[in-house]
Amino acid sequence: MRDASFREPSIFRVLFRTFLLRVVDFDLLSADADTDKLFGQLAAMLAAVGVLFTAPLILIGGRLPQTVLETMEHLLLTTTMLLVGSFSILSWDSIFPNRLDLMVLSPLPVRIGAIFRAKLAASAGSIGICILALNSITGFIWPLLFCPEGTGLLGAIRSIGAYWLSLLACSIFVFCCILALQGIASQVLPRQQFLTLSTWLQMASLILLLGTYILEPSLEGPAALTDPSNQGLLACLPSYWFLGLFQQLNGSTSPAYTCLAKRAWAGLAIAAVGATGSVLLAYFRSLPKIVEQPNITPQAKRAVQLRKALLPWQSAVFFFSIRTVARSCQHRVLLAFYLGVGFAIVLAYLNTSMGQPHAAIHHLEPPENIPISFIVASLLMMCIAVLGARMVLGLPIALRANWIFRMTEFEQPATYMTAARRSLGILSGGPIWMIFALASIVMCPSRSSFVHIAALGMFGIILVDLCLWNFRELPLVCSYLPGKSNIHAVFWGFVLFVVPVINQAGNAEYHLLKTATGSFLLLCGCGICTVCIRWRVTILARSQEKLRFEDAYPDEILSLGLRGRE
């Protein structure tokens, strides 16, 4: 007994390190995978957000009015809350030990408490790293401007301390809320139902989080905070509670902030108690169930089989893709994440300067014209959904089981492309197209709506085909090479390049839709693009000789072939 207690800290350290690295599912990785690169890119992406928040400050020389400073205080806190929330939701399943953990660790003399603490510490640790990356610049520059005038160096130190304490408090609050939600759901629902509903709960939480971040009104400043008409709203928006907490810690004695700070402390205490209680309860009650029952969602009754339209091997690939995304929690959550981000970008677009002039124009237009903001939103959402589904289908499932696809590769890659195209279309473009088609018919049943629906459909087909450029990989079976996709570059490229381009395209479409000739030209243009890209993609796929199951770095010249393995 004495030996075991002496070894407890080292067991904790070993488990912590193992669970921390488990943020990435190593079973899915290519032999060439460099996880450090992936972590580096993620950190760079988050740090770039900090640079973006700080760059205007450097440009204008740091002299900002009080209202802007208060808005910035709130923005920084709420961005951190969004990050913590998103990360907690995405790593939801790693908070509890999975079946493999228990199978491996149960026979060892490791206390359940040590596993629990290590799991929790690993989740918190990975979130902490993200918070540090995001606030590495903003966390030291902005607080210098937030300190009250005339307080000197001590005031600056106090401001930095208050800022980081507030960040810590709001992060713990969000993390605990999500833990509590998961813990309560796992207790209220039977395990299999919990596994089924878990993904939907994650999707709903993510959309709520992103929606709140984008849509919450600007209520900074004592006047707005003390306005009686805003009190109901303030009670529901925790980001303002922590703004109050920051102000209080920073030396403000305004009653508006004191009231909000009280809410922050109370909220933090309730969330912490709720999370601890429900998770502990769930932890000890769920362990036997995790061991006894498979860690997958139950299957529905036998699916209807598609016998027509696809050749047998295409049908096999198509149903494999659809079933995998439908049943794999990891893939569904990832798809939900991309859709949630898309939803957020669309909302942000509609709220920002890009969208507002369009909304103003719309009031002056005849009612049969489809709103320009609607056109741009539909194009953006289509773009994000298709790209997101492409990412999801690029993430393999049970990599070691893909030998069956290797053993049955009897056809050229081009013949499998139809199945990949349909999977991608059904998971992404199809639903988005249907939603916007329905909405446009309901909103404005006119010629312009129908032309837009047709153009949107063709845009979706073009995007799907572009995602299959140089097709060589079946969906969900090729190993994943982190870092190769350069997510930080893709993310910023999308925000800085694709969004403005789509905005311009939407603008052009809006003007073309005004006349019959313009509509005809639009459809002809889209049709020609669709046919040309389909032709090119098919030609490229036909030039490929074999399918690829192991993702690899493309440029042997750059790497000097040193990564090549026999």
Next chain:
Amino acid sequence: MLELRNLCKRYSGIPAVQDVSFCARVGEVTGYLGPNGSGKSTTIKMITGLIRPSSGEVRFDGQRVDGDLRWYKRRLGYVPEEPYLYDHLSGFEYLVMVAKLRSLLSKDFAGRINGLLRLFSLYEDRDVQIASYSKGMRQKVLLSAALMHNPDLILLDEPFSGLDVGSALILRSLIKELARRGKVVLFSSHELETVERICSHVVILHHGKVVADDSIERLRTLMEVPSLEGIFSQLAVEQDTDAVSREIADLIHA
């Protein structure tokens, strides 16, 4: 006939399989034996085309298999050593997927899959996800997937792993029956007793090299030992097993 000619595989220059040559003939069950790490599974993966040999060639019916790998794979049925399957699919869905990947027509495979599931006592669980299957049930799915297209060459890597006694007896007879019906069967296992009962011809691998390639009868006569276990011990077991077991017991008692 399956023929391996001077097959070699090196990983970063370290040889795993060296100059392996043997033939597996039609109507014969060829046993492929060797201690852990001797290169058995590597050879079998090279025969299936899952990994490329560093040198040497595999021929089936006189043709190099890498010349037309697709033609060859259509005629091949393979049961891998580890039962890696897609857990989120049901047994039935998995087999349908494999049948479609093999371009079998639905009118052909539906009956065949149901028949195989029934005969392997999996029919009741056919709509249950593979994640819930026991090791033996997974092995039966693998066997069904390997046999459903009536292959000419059957590669079995530890096919008895996890099977209950009844299923093992059925499989034992099935392997013999398949050979009788003109299939080439290559069977790798550590269960020497089973190999002795099923195989007419054995190949023993040690440190990546073939150390025996003959009929069991002839090897018994040549080496003057009564059983395959004796032959194997002489050729591929370097250690004094009793001494090692005593050392292990001493070590854990120390």
